[in-house]
Amino acid sequence: MLLSELKVGESGRVTSINNQSEIKIRLNNIGVTEGVVVTVVRVAPFSDPVEIKLRDFYLALRKNAAQKITVEKL
């Protein structure tokens, strides 16, 4: 499933990030890599962007970026 489909409070392990996007490099650099566990902490009004927790810090991503990340729900 996609990261954007996780509900608030749910966690998932990243299995892949859409390769063709320039976003992938940025996400990789900031720690969103294959295998990392992310938890959806909260969503903004209108359900976009999404705030996730990973590697001990908090990150907001737009839905279009979250849709490029495939996770396996934990």
Add this chain to the structure above:
Amino acid sequence: MSITVALIGNPNCGKTTLFNLLTGTYQKTGNWTGVTTEKKAGVYRKDKRVNVVDLPGLYSLNAKSDDERAVLAYLKETPPDVIVNVVDGTNLERNLYLTCELSELNIPTVIAVNMYDDLNKNGIKLNSEKLAAVFGVDAVPVSALKNLNVDKLMSVAASTKKRLTAPDLKKEKGNTKSEKRYAFIERHVNGIIKKKQTRAEKFTQKADDVLTHRVFGIPIFFCVITLVYFLSMKIGGAVGEVISELFSSLADITDVFLKSYAVPEWLISLVCNAIIKSTGTVVSFLPQILVLFALMAIIEESGYASRVAFIMDRFFRSFGLSGKSLIPMIVSCGCTVSGLMATRTIENKSERRMTIFLAPFMPCGAKTAVFGWFSYSFFNGSAIVAASMYFLGIICTAVFGKILKRFKAFSSNDGAFILEMPTLRLPSLKDVFFVLWEKIKDFTGKAGMIVFIVSVALWILQNFGFAGYVYGNVEKSFLFATGNALKFFFYPLGFGNWQASVSVLTGILAKEAVVETMRFVSADPASLFYNSFSVYAFMAFVLLSPPCAASIAAAKQELKSGKWLFFMLGFQLIAAYSVALAINLTGILFERNFGLILSAIIVIIIALMTFIFIKAVRKDGCGSCTACNRGRNRCQKKGKRFTT
């Protein structure tokens, strides 16, 4: 012999606080990702032979954003003698990623583990020997905020020859280099630090449940911003009035004093009218802007700004802006120059450009003063008329945002919106004070200089003409000639006379000058307008037309392109003209006179001009791919060439 020490680290790792502590030269520090976008240098105050350079906060050296490119270029071209790699101890895993990248540079390095006080307070054990062993350099736990171990850090940095050992990535899991680096860090980080949620983090989560609440988040933000404006208008406005009166009496006293020494009349007029009164205008804005900036600094330093960007992003995106556009817009209500500089945190190029185009629509401090005077002089001091300018600014931002978004140049999707939500911290008074100090220097320096120059220039233009010195005979002055040439342009807007034209013109140099000019060139400003619609059209034109010279210069610097600056000025002129025209036409419709036909012709001409302008922008790449944004001259999709 002197050495250069460069501070490198992630945004929000406390790097700039450390820089301030080391050098004593204060500059902006912030919890808002990427506040330091320029390289800043200073001298270590305890050892003058040590130069300290503060580099922009970044997550990686991957050379994608402007900041990353700038830092990499700096490190390659003029390598510092020592790198102090500042890492946030409460967020070690991600911070050490940059450390891995730095190992490829082969420059002597020390790792400074910041927030040591936070670790101690929460009983988190840090094994800095282990960290030192993993990377092969010294690791010093420090606290920039509490001044812990900072001297020790500097003495180690001054003498170290140790270089980072590049992690052996061959055996690590992962497809890309960055994944392997993270795998390497994951294996070691548990031996270095025992992870635990800090108290500050728990508090942040509780506070964020309220501040970014799906229903209450936005109303809370509106309350905060209303309070900010209320305080700055009330406190700042009251002090400003006193200052304004002081300067006015100073001008009177000087006038009497100079007359008693038989100083020539023109010199008295230059000193009293042009210099003292215009200085007074600038200084009287200062308290208002100071209070505004102090409160804005608190919002930024505390980390609330990131929350606001988070809750407003979706809403702003529908106008082609970003959640990160909001802070520049709010700052623009104080001063457009600072607002434009605040756009640097927006990573998406088209959203950043859009913010630069639209932020000047906000009524800045100087425009607010102009509207105050107009509503006082023409609308019986109606507060609604003055306040309506704010709404007009906001409506125009939304409407023109929608229009601009239709252009491919403003709808590119490059650059991910990546917004770190840093731990909320109580801003230290010291930090806020130094941010303010920067702002005062900025405002009085830039704005003050420009108002001063404009006032003197205006005085010269008013008192000199083709016949030489024409004091008291304004119809022979250069100013009259300029206004006369321009007045036809403004005729459709309802203020086609030389006095109003000249006022608009000086407004493009500095908005403060609009009222000054109008009062100077006309004994009865009411005679310049034929109805209240044309007054309102004039106000709208002042609101939307290109901002003062200082912000045009700032826009040039931020857009980094003369071509884009030209488009921006053209766009703002067209926006101002069409809105003012619409307002005036509404007035004419109400009066049903023959000007209607004339105006219709003019509308068609304007529409044609706009169309041509649009064509000119379109030429700049079709937007079906991002090749043009990457500086290539052949479109990937259509294979067409275009001029770059």
